[in-house]
Amino acid sequence: MPPAPPSKSEDTPVRVEVEDLEVSFGKTTVLHDISFQVDPGEIFVIMGPSGSGKSVLLRTLIGLLAPSKGSVTIDGQDARNPRTHEAVKSALVFQAGALFNSLSVYDNLAFYPREHRTAREAEIRKKVGETLRMLSLEDAADKFPSELSGGMRKRVAIARTLVMEPRLLLYDEPTSELDPVMAATISEIIGSLRAELQVTSVVVSHDRDLAQSIADRMILLEEGRIVAAGTPAEVLESSEASIQQFFHPDINVQQPRYRASLSKPPES
Ligand SMILES: Nc1ncnc2c1ncn2[C@@H]1O[C@H](COP(=O)(O)OP(=O)(O)OP(=O)(O)O)[C@@H](O)[C@H]1O
Numbered sequence: 499m500p501p502a503p504p505s506k507s508e509d510t511p512v513r514v515e516v517e518d519l520e521v522s523f524g525k526t527t528v529l530h531d532i533s534f535q536v537d538p539g540e541i542f543v544i545m546g547p548s549g550s551g552k553s554v555l556l557r558t559l560i561g562l563l564a565p566s567k568g569s570v571t572i573d574g575q576d577a578r579n580p581r582t583h584e585a586v587k588s589a590l591v592f593q594a595g596a597l598f599n600s601l602s603v604y605d606n607l608a609f610y611p612r613e614h615r616t617a618r619e620a621e622i623r624k625k626v627g628e629t630l631r632m633l634s635l636e637d638a639a640d641k642f643p644s645e646l647s648g649g650m651r652k653r654v655a656i657a658r659t660l661v662m663e664p665r666l667l668l669y670d671e672p673t674s675e676l677d678p679v680m681a682a683t684i685s686e687i688i689g690s691l692r693a694e695l696q697v698t699s700v701v702v703s704h705d706r707d708l709a710q711s712i713a714d715r716m717i718l719l720e721e722g723r724i725v726a727a728g729t730p731a732e733v734l735e736s737s738e739a740s741i742q743q744f745f746h747p748d749i750n751v752q753q754p755r756y757r758a759s760l761s762k763p764p765e766s
């Protein structure tokens with residue numbers, strides 16, 4: 499009997515809905531009143547200063563952290579339920595790569611399909627080869643993570659995720675530590691995946707060029723709250739002073755920021 503054709507739900511991109519989300523660690527609340535939707539097939543960018551809660555938000559979207567209030571759903575299903583993520587094969591590309599150090603680049607990429615028996619070895623070889631070519635990593639197949647540059651490790655982390663054929667892809671700072679051309683290449687890859695793979699993407703990034711060139715919509719977080727939301731043009735060109743300061747900070751050697759923060763009385 500021929501295999502059944504994939505059901506519609508298996509080849510359509512997914513919707514993410516975040517409603518009144520609050521996330522706390524003990525008594526400290528790090529995300530407050532977060533609500534947004536990511537439409538199927540969209541590229542949604544999350545920006546904000548260091549410590550504003552971007553990685554915590556991504557980890558909540560993928561179900562690694564539980565909301566203390568509110569909800570996150572993926573295609574209407576609770577993000578806390580592992581089955582929700584199995585159904586859409588959601589994948590998170592971590593900020594620091596998180597590769598298996600004892601496996602070669604090739605084996606890092608082949609790990610998921612081998613472990614989950616999603617394909618035969620010949621198909622895996624084809625898929626891994628194609629993915630390595632896509633990310634200009636053909637020559638790195640036999641190397642180990644410790645033998646790679648930071649930028650190469652980042653591309654291997656993305657490649658390993660793509661082999662899983664996810665329908666929801668979450669990236670934590672995919673272009674940090676990359677040279678400008680490689681950062682642009684990664685932006686192009688994220689953008690082209692939407693067209694080729696029917697994928698919904700949520701991208702945490704400090705990279706204005708990335709947001710400007712590939713985001714459909716974006717939010718700006720500050721101290722765990724959304725302070726701006728809209729298209730990249732609306733947010734990046736906002737005339738609001740604090741938003742301008744974030745995207746175009748002054749550099750003033752006479753009055754450095756660190757002195758201002760040192761002269762503040764300690765918070766009680
Ligand atoms: N497991 C945890 N336990 C306690 N506090 C945490 C935990 N993870 C994150 N935090 C706190 O939550 C806040 C937001 O952290 P988060 O990692 O989301 O920042 P970020 O916006 O990703 O910053 P960066 O741009 O530096 O990566 C920080 O104050 C951090 O100390």
Ligand SMILES: [Mg+2]
Pocket residue numbers: 552553554593670
């Ligand atoms: Mg982070």
